[in-house]
Amino acid sequence: MTLDYLPYLLLAIIAVVFLFAAIRILREYQRGVVFTLGRFTGVKGPGLIILIPFVQQMVKVDLRVVVHNVPPQDVISRDNVSVKVNAVLYFRIIDPERAIIKVEDFMAATSQLAQTTLRSVLGKHELDEMLTERDRLNAAIQEILDQQTDSWGIKVTNIEIKDIDLNESMVRAIAKQAEAERLRRAKVINAEGEQQAAEKLVEAGRILAQEPQAMQLRYFAALHDVASERSSTVVFPIPIDLLGHLVKGSGEER
Structure with missing residues (x-):
């Protein structure tokens, strides 16, 4: 009698595994980039998502604002003063498809771009401008970053220069x-x-x-x-x- 129920038990286990692999639940701030046999087929979510196991794969994307601390950068100002500058970057994903397909790692790419842009923009200004005109410099850096990351589906909402460290002689x-x-x-x-x-x-x-x-x-x-x-x-x-x-x-x- 036990052997008679074994096929049904196996079918029940397979059904449970199938459902476990097929059902996904995404929160309100999440989206799922779905690939069918390796090809992009759409963006789904939030809520209940049903996938075809072993045929479809999904990559979760968080749409909330990301706060990233830009590491301190060595900057030489236009008047040849060496300073260390760090900043805080705020950005969010507005197009999950491009954020996953167009760039391998959007977090690392955005961070590296922020570092190079920070050095490039501040290097064109004198030390007095860095100390007194931070709002204008923040706006200039944000505009450049936003233009570069637009093709990745990322919106840079703000960037703020935190600290400008000077050596003791300059102080x-x-x-x-x-x-x-x-x-x-x-x-x-x-x-x-x-x-x-x-x-x-x-x-x-x-x-x-x-x-x-x-x-x-x-x-x-x-x-x-x-x-x-x-x-x-x-x-x-x-x-x-x-x-x-x-x-x-x-x-x-x-």
Whole structure:
């Protein structure tokens, strides 16, 4: 009796193996690139996928954004400064067919392309531009990468320069430059203040010259300020015009 059920048992095992090999389940962010006898036959998913065992093969592709850390690159800027630069690359697959068929390993290819593009673009700019214009450099690198990876079915969404490492001598040189720049700004601000003060003094002199009584009021105000200070020394300001008259009078007597 047991031998009579053996063929059915074998058929049941074969059916289970067949179903196990034929059924695939893909998540919402996954797609399956299907090949039938080695030829591309379509992209399927998400959900339940049924394949013909031993005839069809499927390669899973993840459509989520991939975050890739670009290794530090030795870059020589246009002003001959050696720096180490690393970045973060964000990309995703928009065409699973091209990502699997057009390139052997899209992850490695994108990483190598990002490294070479990073060195090429930054090498055309000076160090000051790398430090102050990162947004513009990020946009330029992203545009080049996006154009190159479009044929692979990959969309580069963003790239961000993380760190720019300088040697100690260059750090000291930049610090000296920043200190000199601060001193220059301080001198310019001081000179502008002196210029504005001189302009106000000239304007005040013109106003006082129009009204002689105003000069007397300023004279009394100065005496009041001196008297309010607890000092044994009293200074009496003498108008310059009076000194001029005295000098003129002594000259005429001679």
